[in-house]
Amino acid sequence: MYPHERSLVIEMKDKPFALIGVNSDPLENALKAVKENELNWRSFQNQPEGSKKAIADDWKVRGWPTIVVLDAERKIRYRGHNGEKATEVAKELVEGMLHPADKP
Amino acid sequence: MKALLLLLPCLATPQQAQEPPKSEVSPAQARYDRLVQEASETYQAWVKEIRAWSKEAEETGERPPNQPVLDYSPFYKRFLSAADDFAETEDAVPFLVWLVKNGLPRRAPEGSLALERIEQNHLASPGLVELASMLPNLVYYLDKEKATQLAAKLEQATPSIKVKTWATYVLLGDTLRDEPIQSAKYQEARKAMMALIEKANDRSINRSIRDEILVREEFAVGKVAPDIEGIDLDGVAFKLSDYHGKVVFLDFWGDW
Numbered sequence: 001m002y003p004h005e006r007s008l009v010i011e012m013k014d015k016p017f018a019l020i021g022v023n024s025d026p027l028e029n030a031l032k033a034v035k036e037n038e039l040n041w042r043s044f045q046n047q048p049e050g051s052k053k054a055i056a057d058d059w060k061v062r063g064w065p066t067i068v069v070l071d072a073e074r075k076i077r078y079r080g081h082n083g084e085k086a087t088e089v090a091k092e093l094v095e096g097m098l099h100p101a102d103k104p
Numbered sequence: 105m106k107a108l109l110l111l112l113p114c115l116a117t118p119q120q121a122q123e124p125p126k127s128e129v130s131p132a133q134a135r136y137d138r139l140v141q142e143a144s145e146t147y148q149a150w151v152k153e154i155r156a157w158s159k160e161a162e163e164t165g166e167r168p169p170n171q172p173v174l175d176y177s178p179f180y181k182r183f184l185s186a187a188d189d190f191a192e193t194e195d196a197v198p199f200l201v202w203l204v205k206n207g208l209p210r211r212a213p214e215g216s217l218a219l220e221r222i223e224q225n226h227l228a229s230p231g232l233v234e235l236a237s238m239l240p241n242l243v244y245y246l247d248k249e250k251a252t253q254l255a256a257k258l259e260q261a262t263p264s265i266k267v268k269t270w271a272t273y274v275l276l277g278d279t280l281r282d283e284p285i286q287s288a289k290y291q292e293a294r295k296a297m298m299a300l301i302e303k304a305n306d307r308s309i310n311r312s313i314r315d316e317i318l319v320r321e322e323f324a325v326g327k328v329a330p331d332i333e334g335i336d337l338d339g340v341a342f343k344l345s346d347y348h349g350k351v352v353f354l355d356f357w358g359d360w
Contacts, residue, residue, distance in 0.1 A: 005355065016350045023337065024358040033359035042342070043357070055332055060319045061356045062311070070352040071344035074274050074329050074345070079319075086353060093351045 001065060001083055002037045008038045010089060014092050016072065022046050022055050024064065072097060132195035135186055140202065142321060143179045150174040160353035180207050187221065196221070197231035208245045219246075223254055226260035237308055239270040240277065266309065269300040273313050285321055328352075 009019050023030045033039065047062035059068070067086040069078035071093050078089040078097030129137075153172035160168050180203065187199035200218040207215025219242075226232065239258070242251040255274035262268050273280075276293040283290040294317060301314050323329070332344040344352065 003359070017349045017353070018347045019353045019355060020344065020347065022332075022354065023358045024335075024356070025360070027337065029359055034337060041355075042336050044332060044342075045337060046356075048335050055334060056356055058330065059356070060315055060323070062315060062319075064356055064358050066356040068323070068329065070329055070344075070354060070358075072349050072351060073332075074348065076323055076325050076326065076327050076354075079323050089145040089330050090351050090353045092242070097351070 002039065004083055005088070006040055007039065012094065013093075016097055017041075017090065020044070022059075022061075023075050024054075024056060069093070110337045124158055132186075132190050132193065136198050136202075139179065139182055139186065139199075143176065143202075143206075146176070146179070147174065164316075176206060176210065177212070184214045184217065187218065191221075192225050194226075194229060194231065197226050197229045197236075200226065201231060201234045205238065209241075211245075215245075219254070223257065227257055228263060228360060229266055230345075232262065233264045233266050235310075236264065236266040236270040239267075239274050242274070265300070265304045268302040269297075269309055269313070272300055280317060281320070285324060294338070 005019060007064070013020075019041040021039075021041055023043040024046040025033065027045060028047070030043065030045070034043075044055055046056050056066075059066075064082055066081060067078065067083060069077060069086050069090045071077050076092060078086050081087065150172055157168060157172055158174070162173050183199045183203050187196045188201070190196040190199070200222050203212075203214050203218035204222065206212075208219065209215075222229075222232065224234075239251075239255060242254065245251075251274065255271040259268055259275060260272040262271065276297055279289055279293040280297060283293070297313065297317065301309055329344075333345075334339070344354070
């Protein structure tokens with residue numbers, strides 16, 4: 001997934017789009033992964049040290065990766081495990097915002 | 105020496121008589137335990153071999169020839185023959201269950217055969233509880249129609265609430281996943297499913313079936329997602345709502 005996400009971030013750089021991660025690794029592993037793979041997006045720590053609550057539990061995530069695409073109003077537009085499908089949905093939403101007239 | 109050895113059993117006899125009777129383990133149970141033990145030894149031996157093989161692959165940078173293969177085929181035959189010896193009795197069930205669990209995912213013909221036997225003779229066996237959580241996977245191994253038919257029969261015949269719950273999930277899963285949440289059809293299926301889930305009160309059922317229902321309802325397309333307040337990997341606090349006005353691709357990820 002890394003190359004796909006990385007290029008998506010670059011492609012959408014100047015558009016109303018953000019790729020936000022929720023990372024479930026121990027912090028040192030997450031930082032290592034970011035460095036080694038030159039990951040270019042910001043991530044929440046799923047469960048920071050000492051915290052009782054995990055974001056993934058609140059969101060009832062049971063499989064990784066899980067992707068949720070949210071529109072500008074934080075309405076859910078996609079939830080699932082298919083990165084390509086999620087990307088398609090996200091791009092369509094962004095296009096719809098940039099070119100509202102084209103909307104059917 | 106020989107004479108002494110012959111004597112030993114006689115000497116041991118009075119003591120054995122005082123021990124609790126060994127009849128608690130039936131011949132079928134003893135045979136099952138032995139087979140499972142042997143299968144597990146075979147599995148462990150294979151794990152050792154495959155570890156050595158991967159290590160060699162890692163060290164040399166290429167795949168060595170003769171990747172070790174786990175060969176359960178002798179066990180398929182032996183479990184099936186044991187099931188035949190106890191055919192149509194409850195004692196056959198553990199052998200058949202083992203075959204379904206281990207043989208079916210590996211596409212062994214004995215796995216399908218075992219499932220057929222269960223369908224013919226053992227639908228009401230309490231021993232099938234061991235297969236309960238595997239029922240939704242049957243659609244991958246059988247065709248969907250066959251899996252659904254089996255689930256329908258089980259749902260009727262089983263005395264086990266867990267089996268009934270999983271079987272019902274096989275039957276209602278499509279409705280629960282695909283029908284609009286507001287529709288009468290969905291609501292009816294949900295009601296039936298939730299009643300069973302509550303009665304079963306089982307962790308794995310709660311985590312898979314109940315959560316799937318709740319996730320679909322809480323996180324359905326069109327719902328407003330909850331905000332997230334957290335800290336990033338550098339320890340800086342931020343919120344999901346900071347990105348209001350943008351499309352967000354929220355990616356639950358891990359490096360593994």
